[in-house]
Amino acid sequence: MPTRTMDKRDRLIHAAVRVVHEQGFGRTTLADIAATADVPLGNVYYYFKTKDALGAALVAEHAAHQEALQARWDEDPDPRARLKAFVRMTDGNRESLANFGCPIGTLCAELAKAGGPVADQASAIFTGLLAWLEVQFQALGCGADSRGLAIHLLSALQGVSLLAHSLNDPAYVTREAERLVAWLETLGAGEESRDR
Template sequence: MHLRYSMIVSWSTNISGKAMGRKSTDKRARLVQSAVKLFHLEGLQATSIANIARDADVPVGNVFYYFRTKEDLVRAVVDHWLKRIDVALDSLLPDANPELRLEAFLDASASSADVYASVGCPLVGLARDLRLSDDSLAPLAGEMAARQCSWIGRLFEATGLNAADALIRARSFLATLQGSFQLAFALRDPEIVHESIAALKRHALGFEPGTR
């Protein structure tokens, strides 16, 4: 269990440049960190408030001071990931041309191929669990992917595509990438991620492998 979580911490560090595994002195932050971990390792539905409190070393009675319901805590976890996505994407070669920024995005994903093959993608797993949740949480399922699609789409639009075509290209780009994470996890083979990224660089960005 601890090894699997260390892989998630590694994933978060590679993507955002900031590790999320350090225990915070802020009880609210510790609760969110533990929820991020347990929602990925155990699943959203199987994780109780009591389990999160125990992992965060916070008395269960104190949880409700910060989060009145489990739904409130789930929303905080989604917000946590949205902020991390924004920080990560904004930091990828901000002064470079769109193609190089997209390549940097792919390279960041490639650096975590072993993590995806070992523990899967936390964002994909959370989106699945949210989609299967009650009506109040299900709409959150698409927010993280939508944030990434929007960023990718803006970069494709900056290459000269119209907005509609840029969005279609962005969805296909992200679907290929996230599909490789899922297949790599199913087959325990990180090479699947590298193969898909090489194909995206070649077909979506026009970069030949080994030429950059």
Template sequence: MVAATTRLQIVEAADRLFYERGFEATSFADIAAVVELSRGNFYYHFRTKDELLDAVITHRLARTKSMLDVWEAKSEAPAERILSFVQLLIVNQAKIMAYGCPVGTLCNELAKLDHIARGRAAEIFNLFRHWLSHQFVAVGREADADGLAMHVLMWSQGVAALAAAYRDETFIHREVENISAWLAAQQPEPPAFPEIVPVQQS
């Protein structure tokens, strides 16, 4: 039990430092200092940095899946669930302005490094993509659900990138409003029923 707790502490510390400093710029020593572990105890849990990165990605995937499950249980309306995803830009705006999107920044860095784990990191985007697509199917847009899901991902990533560049809260809130208005316009119009004309009695 103690070993499992220590391992989780290492993964959570690495997760935070990979996000704030970058994967390549974070050393084992940096993580060990945060967790207050000796080098020997640290290596007992993780032998290589790549092994630790894999654990961090697995941890992020589990947290993301848990968050999506909460959104599913919280609202019966798929449009409201999609808005929960969009609202992450506001909920996490301080961190996004400081460091960018945690998923996007990791994927970009690993792609530049041509790291073997770049595909695994993209699994988090895939999780969001499939979940958003499922919500658009539920909204009634089955034919173009995946395209709409990718559009929401693209828009949110653009907002996160510019938010980190300009550190402008007003921009984030304005774009969240714009995305919300766009989402409302994507819902199919309810079917129009012909007007019922009462039959006049002769």
């Protein structure tokens, strides 16, 4: 019985990830999620008493997914390759980004407007990603500039995601990803940042 319970909860969370990405958190109703997950609406209320509870589960799902990606990238011993994998993952999602924007970026922006604990939990995803990026730049020998380079890389990818979505053109993501990969090639042991 616990497996069935977890399966239904997981189905609801995965449905919420998809629907919220496509519609936004504010516009998504619990009924939308129930319909997408193909479960009765009452089941949503059983697992998530409030929309904030659903928001917290959604943020936790995104955070776990991001951590799993970072763990997979960390299997590569080369920090430059890890950074390129992050950039290429973004490019690999270019169609979705053009259609709906970045799932984490748009969710964080929307939740930040409302404030509160769920917004704080969501912002921790970016905090963790920035810390991971900084570690990669430190491993490349970028020293004190590593934090700034991490911010630069994440800002570039978030910015191009917004631009691609606003203009509904995934080619913007590909062009920026190519520029970022070329820029990453210019960084090396003992070198400070170079402008792209």
